[in-house]
Amino acid sequence: MSLYEGAVKKPIMTSLCFLAVAIFGLFSLSKLPVDLYPDIETNTIMVMTTYQGASASDIENNVTRPLENVLNSVSNLKHITSRSSENISVITLEFEYGYDIDVLTNDVRDKLDMVSSMLPDEVETPIIFKFSTDMIPILLLSVQAEESQPALYKILDDNVANPLARVPGVGTVSISGAPKREVNVYCDPNKLDAYNLSVETISSIISAENRNTPGGTFDVGSNTYSLRVEGEFKDPKEMENIVVGTHNGASVYLRDVAKVVDSVEERAQKTYSNGVQGAMIVVQKQSGANSVAISQKVIDMLPQLQKSLPSDVKLGIIVNTSDNILNTIDSLEETIMYAMLFVILVVFVFLGRWRATVIICITIPMSLVASFIYLGIIDGGSLNIISLSCLSIAIGNVVDDAIVVLENVTTHIERGSEPKQAAIHATNEVAISVIASTLTMIAVFFPLTMVSGMSGVLFRQLGWMMCVIMTVSTVSALSFTPMMCAQLLRLQKKQSKMFLTLYTPIQRALDGLDVWYQNRLNWAVRHRLTVMAGCAAFFVASLFCAKYIGTEFFPAADNSRIGINLQLPIGARVERAEALASELTNKWMTRYGDMMKVCNYTVGQADSDNTFASMQDNGSHIISFNISLVSPGDRDVTLETVCDEMREDLKGYPELDKAQVILGGSTGGMSAQASADFEVYGYDFTATDKVSAELKEKLLQVKGVSEVNISRQDYQPEYQVDFDREKLALHGLNLSTASNYLRNRVNGALASYYREDGDEYDIRVRYAPEFRTKIEDLENILIYTPSGEGIRVKDLGKVVERSAPPTIERKDRERIVTVSAVISGAPLGDVVADGNAIIDKMDLPSGVSIQISGSYEDQQDSFSDLGTLAVLIVILVFIVMAAQFESLSYPFIIMFSIPFAFSGVLMALFFTGTNLNVMSLLGGIMLIGIVVKNGIVLIDYITLCRERGMAVINSVVTSGKSRLRPVLMTTLTTVLGMIPMAVGTGEGSEMWRSMGMTVAWGLSVSTLITLIIVPTVYAVFAANGVKRRRRKIRKALRNN
DSSP: OOHHHHHHHOHHHHHHHHHHHHHHHHHHHHHOOBOSSOOOOOOEEEEEEEOTTOOHHHHIIIIIHHHHHHHTTSTTEEEEEEEEETTEEEEEEEEOTTSOHHHHHHHHHHHHHHHGGGSOTTOOOOEEEEOOGGGSOSEEEEEEOSTTGGGHHHHHIIIIIHHHHTSTTEEEEEEESSOOEEEEEEEOHHHHHHTTOOHHHHHHHHHHHSOEEEEEEEEETTEEEEEEEEOSOSSGGGGGGOEEEEETTEEEEHHHHEEEEEEEOSSOOEEEETTEEEEEEEEEEOTTOOHHHHHHHHHHHHHHHHHTSOTTOEEEEEEEHHHHHHHHHHHHHHHHHHHHHHHHHHHHHHHOOHHHHHHHHHHHHHHHHHHHHHHHHSTTOOBOHHHHHHHHHHHHHHHHHHHHHHHHHHHHHHTTOOHHHHHHHHHHHHHHHHHHHHHHHHHHHGGGGGOOHHHHHHHHHHHHHHHHHHHHHHHHHHHHHHHHHHHHOOOOOOOOHHHHHHHHHHHHHHHHHHHHHHHHHHHHHHSHHHHHHHHHHHHHHHHGGGGGOOBOSSOOOOOSEEEEEEEOSTTOOHHHHHHHHHHHHHHHHHHHGGGEEEEEEEEEOOOTTOHHHHHSOOEEEEEEEEEEEOOGGGOSSOHHHHHHHHHHHHHTOTTOSEEEEEETTSSSSSSSOOEEEEEEEOSOHHHHHHHHHHHHHHHTTSTTEEEEEESSOOOEEEEEEEEOHHHHHHTTOOHHHHHHHHHHHHTOEEEEEEEETTEEEEEEEEEOGGGSSSHHHHHTOEEEOTTSOEEEGGGTEEEEEEEEOSEEEEETTEEEEEEEEEEOSSOHHHHHHHHHHHHHHSOOOTTOEEEEEEHHHHHHHHHHHHHHHHHHHHHHHHHHHHHHHTOSHHHHHHTTHHHHHHHHHHHHHHHHTOOBOHHHHHHHHHHHHHHHHHHHHHHHHHHHHHHTTOOHHHHHHHHHHHHHHHHHHHHHHHHHHHHHHHTOOSTTTHHHHHHHHHHHHHHHHHHHHHHHHHHHHHHHHHHHHHHHHHHHHHHHHHHO
C-alpha cells in the first residue's frame, strides 16, 4: 500500500500524526531564543604581550617578530596581523571559517610555550584572547550627572554596575568616562629642598604610617583579647599632620612641604551625553546567552536603579542592540504574514473553491512549524534573520506540491470519480513529478550547507532549514493533502447566485487565457526556428545589462547608529578636544533635533584596566562619538545622507588629522558600510608613508569615495632625557635609579592606598602641577646620590625633543599601512577597479607593494564560492531529472529555462539600479531549482499524453493547455511570496530586498519564456526522434 493510499484510508491516524508534529513544533518555537544572526563561530584569536618601557620598534624586533615567526606555523591560519606600540604587542590571528576555535587556541598556546624562553626577561607571559560575538556590547547606557560628577564612579559602581552584573546572562559591565577618585599629595620642590626631604622619603613615611597592625593575643584574667594597632587614615586630611622630618630641632609636618588634595585622577577619560558630562556603561553578555532577553531584563531594571541614584544622575540608553533585532524580526514576521495572504488569494482565484483553499492553507503552517523542531534540536538554533527569511522564501514553494496534487484531484472529481478513488488515482499520477521537483529544490539547498567562509556561516542554517521544510511539505502533499481532499472535496453542486456573479468573470478570464495560450503554443510549435532564434536574441540582449551592474559584498543596513572617530594632532591637550566636541554636538543637536536620540562622546586617555576602552584607540587628542537616531520609519533622511552631511561638516575643521564617520557604528561585518582597503606593504617608513599619502590624495577624487583613512598615526613628539653614564657613575648612581627619580616626580610615586567603604583609592606623591609644566622644571629636578647629596638633572644629562612612531602594524609578517576608502553612493567593485587603475599608474619604490583587502576580499571569496556552488547545483539538478525521466534529453530540454532566469535577474538589477551582492547571487542560485519545477510538470504531462498515443504536436499543445494553470499558480505563489521581501522597508530589510527582487523577476521572466520554449524544444527533439524511427523502419523494410 502506497503512502497516499494508506493516508486516504486512515484519515484519523494521518491527521493525528501531523497534529503531533505541529504541537512539537510550537513547543520548540516557544523555547527558541531570538537573535540577529545564527551563532557565528568566530575565527579570531588575539595574543597580547606587555614589555614595560619598550618603544614601538623595540617591541617589534624583540617581541612581535619572534612570536609571529612561531605562530605562523599554526594550522588553518588565514592572516596574521600585529600592532606593536609602546609597552605592548598585539598579534591577531585570523583563521579560515569552520574550524573549532578551542582546538586552535590550544595549538597557539603550545607554540607560545616553545618561544617564551627566546623573549627578553622583562617580557610578561603572553595572554590569549578568543574573540567572539559576545565581545560586542549588547547595551550602551548613558549617564548624565552634575553635582555628583566627582563621586560618579563609586555611585555607578555600587548602584548600577554591581546589580546589573548579577543579572543572569550578563557578562561584564564596565564604566567608562567616569574618573576614579585619587588622593594626591602635591609637593613643593623648593620647600622639600629647604628641609632636605625627597618625594621618596615622604612616600615611604606615608606608607609606614597608613597601617593596621595585629599585635597578637594576650590573656587578662579569664578572657583572651587580641591586640591591634589601628593606624589607617580615616580621612585624607589626617595625612597633613604626619611628621616627615625635623629641622633645627623642630618637627616638619607634611602640611609644611605639600598639600593633600582628595579629588579624581589627573588624566582620565570623560564622557558627555547630549552635551552634559557623565559616563557610559557598557554591558556585554555571556557567550551563548540570549541578547534580546538579557537587554530586556536590564532595561526593565533601569527605573528601579534610577530610584537608588542621586536626583541629578540620569540614566539613558545610547544603543540597545535588541531594538534593532526585534524591529528586524518584526518586519520579517510582517513579510511572512503578507506572503501567506497573497498565496491564499492566488489559490482561491485559480481554484474557485473555498474547500480547496482551506486544504492549502492548512499545509502552509504545517511545513513551517516542522522547521522549528529542527531549530530546537540543533545546538545554537535561534529565531534570527536567516531562519525567518527561510520561512518567507519557503511559503511560496511549500504550497507548490500541494497545489499540483489538489489541482489534479479536482480534475478527477469533476470527471465524475468518487472522491476517495479520485484522491488516490490523481496523487498516483503526479507523485513522481512532485517528488522530483522537491529533489531538485533539495539539490539547490543542500550544497548551501557546504559553503565555507563568511557566507557559509550564514547560509548553512538556510540550507538545512529549506531541506527540512521541503521534505516535510512533500510528505504532507502526498499524504495529508489527498486525505483532506477525500474528506472535504465533493462534486460541485449548483453555486449560489452571489458566488457566480463574483466568480464567473474570473472563470471566463482563466478559460480565455487557456485558449489564448493554446493558440500561441500551436503557432510556436509549428514555427520552431523563429521561436528559438527570438528567445536566443532576448537572452543575448539581457547579457548587455551585466556591463552596467555594480558589485558589493552585503548591502549596508540602516540600524540608526553612527560612530565617529576624530583625531587632533598628537599631543594636543584634552581641553582642545573637549571644546571641539561640544561645538560639534551643539551643531548637530540643533540641526537634527528630534531625529537624534542620543549624541554621546568620550575624550581623553583611558585607564589601563578598562578593557572595553583599551581595545579602541584613545588618547588626549582622540574624540569618539556614539550617535543614535530614531528608527528609519520615523525620519525622512537616510542614515547615509546624515553621514555624508557630517563628513561635510568635519571638512570645515582643518585642525583634524583624521576624521572617520562610521555608518552603523562599526566597521567590517555584514551590514556595515562598504570600504575598500588598500594595503601598502614595505619596511621603510618614509617610503610607505609617501606612497599612502599619494594614494589617499588620488582616491579622494574617485567617484563614490566619501572619506579615506590611513591607519598609521603621526609620529609622536616626546621629551627624552639623555643621561651621561660617566657622570652618573661618578656620583654612584645608575640609569635605573635616575629614571625612577624622574618618574616619581612627574607621574607620581604610589605611596599607599586609602580605604573607605570597602573600596581602595591610590595615594600618590608627586610635584604639584605648577612645578611640572616647563622643560626647566624637568632640568631642575634633584636626584639624590647614595651619600644624600642632591644633583640637578641638567648636571647629569640633557633633555631633548624627539619623535617616535606610535604603532608599527604588520600583516603576514611584513610592515603594512592600510589606506581605507569608505564608499557611499557607488558600487564597491567600481571603486576597487578605479583604485587598481590608480595603483597601476603609480611609480612604487622598490620593496613597496599594494594589495586589496577588506570587504572586497570577502566579496571575491564569497562570489567564487557561490559561483562554484551554482555549477555544482546545475549538475545535481540535471542528475535528479535524468533519474526521474530515465532519459538524458529531457533534463537537457528543461534546463533551457535556466538561462532565462538569469536574464530576469540581470534585468531586475539593471532596471532597479541595485548592485550584485551575496544576497542577489543567492537568489539567482535558488532560481535554478525553482524554474526547473515548471519544466518538469510540463514534460511529465507531455510524456503521459505521448504514452496515451497522441501525436507529438497534439500532445505538446494539449499538455501545455492542461498544465498552464498549475504552472501559473506555483509561479505566482512563489513570486507573490517574495514581493513583500522585495519591497520591504522595515529595519534590516535592505539585506533581503535584493534577493526577493531577483527571485521575483527571474522567475516571472523565466516562466513566461519556459511556457513557450520548453514545449518548442521538446517538439524539435521529438520530431527528430520520429524521423529517426521512420528511417530505421524504412531501412528494415528495404533489407527485407
